[in-house]
Amino acid sequence: MADIIIGRQQIFDKKLDIYAYELLFRGSDFDLNHKEGATQATNQVITDTILELGLNTIVGSHKAFINFTTQNILDKTPLHLPKDRIVIEVLENVEIDSRIVANLKELSNLGYIIALDDFVFSEEWTPLVEFADIIKLDIMEMGESKTRDLIKQLKPYNVQLLAEKVETYAEYQYLLELGCDYFQGFFFNKPNIVSGKRLSVNQTAAIQLLNTANNPDVEFDDLTKIISLDVGLSYKLLHYINSAFFALPNKVSSINHAISYLGLKEIKRWINILTLASLSNKPEAVMQNALIRGKMCEELAGLSGDKSDNFFLIGILSNLDSLLDMPLNDALSQLPLADDIVSAILHKKGLGGEALKCVISYEHWDISSISFKDIDQSVIGDTYIKSINWAKDIMGNIK
Numbered sequence: 028m029a030d031i032i033i034g035r036q037q038i039f040d041k042k043l044d045i046y047a048y049e050l051l052f053r054g055s056d057f058d059l060n061h062k063e064g065a066t067q068a069t070n071q072v073i074t075d076t077i078l079e080l081g082l083n084t085i086v087g088s089h090k091a092f093i094n095f096t097t098q099n100i101l102d103k104t105p106l107h108l109p110k111d112r113i114v115i116e117v118l119e120n121v122e123i124d125s126r127i128v129a130n131l132k133e134l135s136n137l138g139y140i141i142a143l144d145d146f147v148f149s150e151e152w153t154p155l156v157e158f159a160d161i162i163k164l165d166i167m168e169m170g171e172s173k174t175r176d177l178i179k180q181l182k183p184y185n186v187q188l189l190a191e192k193v194e195t196y197a198e199y200q201y202l203l204e205l206g207c208d209y210f211q212g213f214f215f216n217k218p219n220i221v222s223g224k225r226l227s228v229n230q231t232a233a234i235q236l237l238n239t240a241n242n243p244d245v246e247f248d249d250l251t252k253i254i255s256l257d258v259g260l261s262y263k264l265l266h267y268i269n270s271a272f273f274a275l276p277n278k279v280s281s282i283n284h285a286i287s288y289l290g291l292k293e294i295k296r297w298i299n300i301l302t303l304a305s306l307s308n309k310p311e312a313v314m315q316n317a318l319i320r321g322k323m324c325e326e327l328a329g330l331s332g333d334k335s336d337n338f339f340l341i342g343i344l345s346n347l348d349s350l351l352d353m354p355l356n357d358a359l360s361q362l363p364l365a366d367d368i369v370s371a372i373l374h375k376k377g378l379g380g381e382a383l384k385c386v387i388s389y390e391h392w393d394i395s396s397i398s399f400k401d402i403d404q405s406v407i408g409d410t411y412i413k414s415i416n417w418a419k420d421i422m423g424n425i426k
Contacts, residue, residue, distance in 0.1 A: 031071055032408030034392050035085060035415075038092065038189065039210045043310040046209055047090035047114060051392050066098040073107060082112055084412065087419055092116045092142060100130050110138045114161065119145040128154050135160075142189065148180055156184050161209070166202065167192035178205050213391065215310050218348040218355075230351065233302045234361045240298040241340070242363050247291055250298065255282050263301055263425065270424040292336060299343060304425055306350045311422065317346035318418035319411075320386050326410040327382040331400045340364075341371045341379040342386060 034051035052072040072093070082091055092114045095104060105115050115134060121127060135141050135158045142161035143152065145168070156162070162181060166174050178188060190202045193212030196219040202210065226234065239245060239253060254260045261282055268285045269278055279285050286294050304314050321343030328338035344362075348355035359369050371379035381399060388396035389411055397404055 031068075032397075032405055033072060033080075033085060033412070034389060034408075036211060036392070037215065037312050039215065039310065039312070041203060041208060043210075043215065043312075045089055045310075045312055047092055048086040049092040049116070049211065050085065050094075053394055065094075066096045069093065069095060069099050070104065073104070080412065082109075084416060090114055090140070094118050094144070095121075097121045097127065100127055103130055103134070105134055105139055106137075110140075114140040114142050116142045116144050116163075117155070119147075123151040123155070131155060132158055146177075148177070156181070156186065159184075159186055161187045161189050163189045163191050163211075164207070165192055166190050166198065167194070171201075174202075175205060178207070182206075215312055216316055216346065216349050218352045220352060220354065226351070230306055233306050236298065236302050237362055240295050240302070243365070245295070247286070250291070250294055251283065251286050254286065254294075254298075260298075260301070264297065267297065267301075267424050272420055272424050296339065299340065300421060301425055303343065303347070303350060307352070309350060313346060313349050315418050315422055316390070317343045317350070318421055319414045320345055320383070320390070322414040322417045323386045323389070323410050324379065324382045326414060327385060327399050327402070327407070328378070330402050330406065330410070331378070331382075333378060335379070337365075337368055337371075338379050338382055341368055341383055344368075345372050345383055345387075 032053050034053075035048040036051065037045050038047045038049060040046045050072060052068055085091065090112060093105075093108070094116045096118065097120075099105070100115075100117070100121065105113065115131070117131065131141055140160045141155070141158065142163055143155055143159050144163045145165045146152070146162045164174055164177060169177065174190075181188065187208040188206060189209035189211060190198075190207045191211040193199050193202065193210050193214045195214050195217065198212075199210055199214050236253065239249065254264055264282065264285050265279065268288065269275065275288075279288065289297065300318065303317060307313075319342075321339040321341075324342035325339040328335060344359065344364075345355075347358040351358045356373060359372060367377055368379065370376040371383060374380060375384040385397060385399040385407065388398075389407065397407060399407060
């Protein structure tokens with residue numbers, strides 16, 4: 028694949044289920060600040076995602092929002108892509124003229140979904156509103172008052188509204204009440220902290236299980252006993268090990284056999300994953316994100332020559348605040364973690380902290396901060412793709 032890195036950002040519906048992902052891309056061979064570079068970037072990501080990786084690898088069964096430039100639209104580039112899998116995102120810097128309007132209308136009539144990015148009412152953009160399907164509102168740029176006014180202006184039109192750069196649950200709730208249909212931003216992965224909130228009985232039990240699994244002195248027999256006494260855990264372990272993820276030739280029917288097959292390291296990892304997944308009723312994307320962080324931290328550690336098991340734990344526990352809706356420091360204090368693990372998560376200290384910082388930078392698409400040791404950025408991008416697919420497989424086997 029060409030020297031390009033690909034990222035994605037979740038787009039949620041009203042129920043906070045994932046509706047689509049916006050594809051993000053960056054390459055060393057083109058400059059996104061120039062028209063030709065941006066057009067080349069779009070063409071390159073289409074080639075890499077569709078022809079080499081496949082859309083399912085990046086976005087699963089969801090739709091992909093793809094940014095198209097003026098030239099892309101004039102060339103009718105979207106026709107190379109399946110209309111049921113993509114959303115044509117028309118950037119705010121597209122130069123609107125009669126040819127652009129005609130081409131987009133033709134694509135719309137063919138069944139392609141049209142989204143207008145960072146929309147602000149103007150005479151030249153009004154014809155597009157007549158047939159656009161989705162309008163994206165940059166709420167951070169506009170502020171509360173202008174956002175409310177624009178939503179009122181758009182009510183007569185048959186469009187769905189997508190609020191982007193939503194940073195808090197309070198903003199999500201407010202925009203939901205205003206009539207927005209879709210939401211994009213990092214709000215879903217932040218804790219919704221309520222003063223005085225206490226852990227539920229189920230959460231307390233889950234934390235106790237995490238305590239046992241992450242105790243450095245825990246032994247094989249301790250974990251065997253815990254799982255054997257918990258009907259739910261036993262069932263999920265057998266379901267997990269007999270899934271297509273392992274593709275074993277013979278069915279495993281006993282807990283002892285399953286635990287022996289996985290080994291101490293993997294059974295601790297499995298308990299961590301399953302227990303964290305049961306901690307809250309947050310959107311599935313929160314747990315998926317934790318898994319991606321854990322796996323990507325582990326992959327980066329391997330590339331740097333460090334085989335420590337702690338990297339996975341650092342990544343997966345970095346989302347604990349969001350799962351428990353409490354400050355991260357308080358959440359981590361519930362567990363018997365070594366000081367270097369806590370320091371890596373809270374302060375990005377040590378090699379584990381550097382890996383986590385790189386992973387979060389990739390997640391937020393902070394290009395200038397996507398670095399770890401002397402690993403090439405495109406290789407880091409490959410670990411991201413590998414991690415999202417691993418996380419997808421894991422999520423499919425722990426439900």
